[in-house]
Amino acid sequence: MTWVILTGRQSDLDQTATPHKIITNRDYLAHPALFRGQRPKIINLSNRYAYQSRGYYASLLAGSRGHKVIPTVETMIDLSERKLYENALPELELALNKCRKDLGGSFPAKVTIFFGIGPSKAWDRFSRLLFDWFRAPALEVAIKDGEWASIHRIGFAALGRLDDADKKRFVAALETYTSREWRDTKARTPSRYTFATLIDPNEQLPPSEISSLRYWARIAEKMGVEVEPITKKDLAKLANYDALLIRETTSISNHTYRFARRAQQEGMPVIDDPLSMIRCTNKVYLNELMTYNNVPVPPTVMIAGVSDLQLAADTLGFPLVLKIPDSSFSRGVKKASNFDELKALATAWLEDSDLLIAQKFMPTQYDWRVGVLGGQPLFAIHYLMAKKHWQIVNHDRAGKPDEGGIKTFTLKHAPAHVIDTAVRAARCIGDGLYGVDLKETKEGVFVIEVNDNPNLDHGVEDSGEKDEVWVRLTQWFLDRLERNGK
Structure with a gap:
């Protein structure tokens, strides 16, 4: 990922403070051919973001050049008047007041937040939420203390007016914001796109293991794509990426749905999309949908x-x-x-x-799992039942959940009627990635459920189709980015 930092004046930020390229907003505006053929991430540190100022135009034209930028002109407009951001204040003030105890019972008259990072850990909750609402490098919040602390004003903090201590804190926050995991030490071919992958490193049964995502990253790199992991703390950074793959268990009641919605709002291709999450996470809806579309269910x-x-x-x-x-x-x-x-x-x-x-109850020795991507079959596999149990995962045993084994197939060797039924079921949901579970019985094939967040691990689900699974996953995103002119 290429980061480019825009400043109002060359003296605003020491060139040695960061390894990223620093240029003035004047140079960025005057040379539209800069970074042609690249997709840099722009951090606009102009001292003014007023309408039609250089800072405003830098972000405006970044969008026309296909560059990701913070802050966007929308954020600039939102923060231009209190009445435009007052709908955010109740949630922000609630988070602010929850910090009171950790701050020793009182608030300063103002606090400066850099990339969602406050002056101390006590500010973490509020700082992350502020950056979630207003993605800007440096924000200054004026606080009116009292029994209930209120926010008097939210505005941009000018880099050129920071004191030495705050500038040092800013540089540290900048490094944290632009750092990334899964970075190879060897030289890499510049990527056309950067995909975010939402993970929970502590999840007991994740839909993809970290090792599998690293395997995908190596394949995606050959296709001009960089894959980076993010966690639930990184919602504010999501707009810096071109696409999102959610690889932790989804729920419409937790942060995974919020990430999907944000990605959709940013115009990013996303797996899993919010509508698929809504449809797949509710078995009542799935049963009605399958029945209406004449897809066989128990x-x-x-x-x-x-x-x-x-x-x-x-x-x-x-x-x-x-x-x-x-x-x-x-x-x-x-x-x-x-x-x-x-x-x-x-x-x-x-x-x-x-x-x-x-x-x-339809007892079988296995469940079919057919992966479907973009309305086409991706993989086929048998999930065998857990030992002495009627399900593929036994949660009733003490300790770690007990899972059954697998049996792999190539798509051409899987029964055509199983594949066809799975594809019909998935197409009722949408155009994303789905795992269709089916029972094959003497009475026929029945769809048990359609999963919006199917398991996808190297050496398991890709055993039949090999690397083609990961190539097609990457291409699904590329097709939609290129279709949208990204």
């Missing part, structure tokens, strides 16, 4: 209360499978062997969910 009964339990028992028989609509990795999916078990389980789960799903 016999199903919706349970809205205990009065529906007898209907489920009469329709499906025992054992049957009871599911919480929003669940993943076999969690929230239980087998009921008789009515008493069904009633006990449903009564407990209905306290947290207004709807449950009961489905016919």
Whole structure:
């Protein structure tokens, strides 16, 4: 990734303070051919961002040149008047007041935040949120202290007016902001694009292991793409990238959905997109969608209360499978062997969910998992059931969840009717990356669910199609970037 720093004057930032290229905004404006054929990330440190100032035009023209820039002209306009950013104040003031105890009970008259980093760790919560709202290199917040501290003003902090201590802190924050992981020490071919990959290093069952993402990064590099990991703390940095791949378990109630929405708002291709997350994370919706589109699913009964339990028992028989609509990795999916078990389980789960799903129990030695990308099959694999268990993951055993093994296939050797059913199911959801789980029985093939965040690991899901899986994943993003003229 190439970083370029724009300053109002050459003296505003020492050339030795950072390894990145520093030029004045005047030079950037006067030489539109600079960085032609490259896609630099621009940090605009102009001393003025007023409408039609040089700082304003630098960010405006960065957009026309295909360069990513902070702050954007939208941020400049947002911070030009209090009435334009006052909708952010309630959330910011709440975060600010939560810092009070760590700050010793009182607030200074003003605080300067650099790239979402405050003067001390006590400011972390507020600083990250401020940078999330207003992505700017340096922001100054005027605070009116009291029983409830309020924000009097938010504005840009001019680099040229920082004292030595703040300038030193700024340089450190700049280095933190522009540093990145997975960086090779060898010389690299300049990348056309940089993709962010959202990960949780501490997740017990991540959809992709870090080693697999590094493997993808090596393949993507050959295609002119740099892959960088980000975590949930990096939402404010998302706009610096060209695309987003989410590789931690998704939920519409946590930060993964917020990242997907932000990427979509920035016009970035994203896997998983917000609509796919909404559709796939709810099994009630999936069942209705598949049924409407004539995609075969197991016999199903919706349970809205205990009065529906007898209907489920009469329709499906025992054992049957009871599911919480929003669940993943076999969690929230239980087998009921008789009515008493069904009633006990449903009564407990209905306290947290207004709807449950009961489905016919279809015992098999494996589940098909067919990966579908952009409406076309990507891989096919058997997930074998966990030892002495009816699911592919057994969460009931003490310690680490127990997973079954795998059996791999090439797409041409997988049954055509299984692949066709999976593709039909995925196309009902969208155009992204999906993992379709299917049961193959004597009665036919049935779609159990469509996952928006399917496992994708080197040596597992790519065993059949090899590197073609990772090449196609990269190309999916490239096609959409080039289609959008990025």
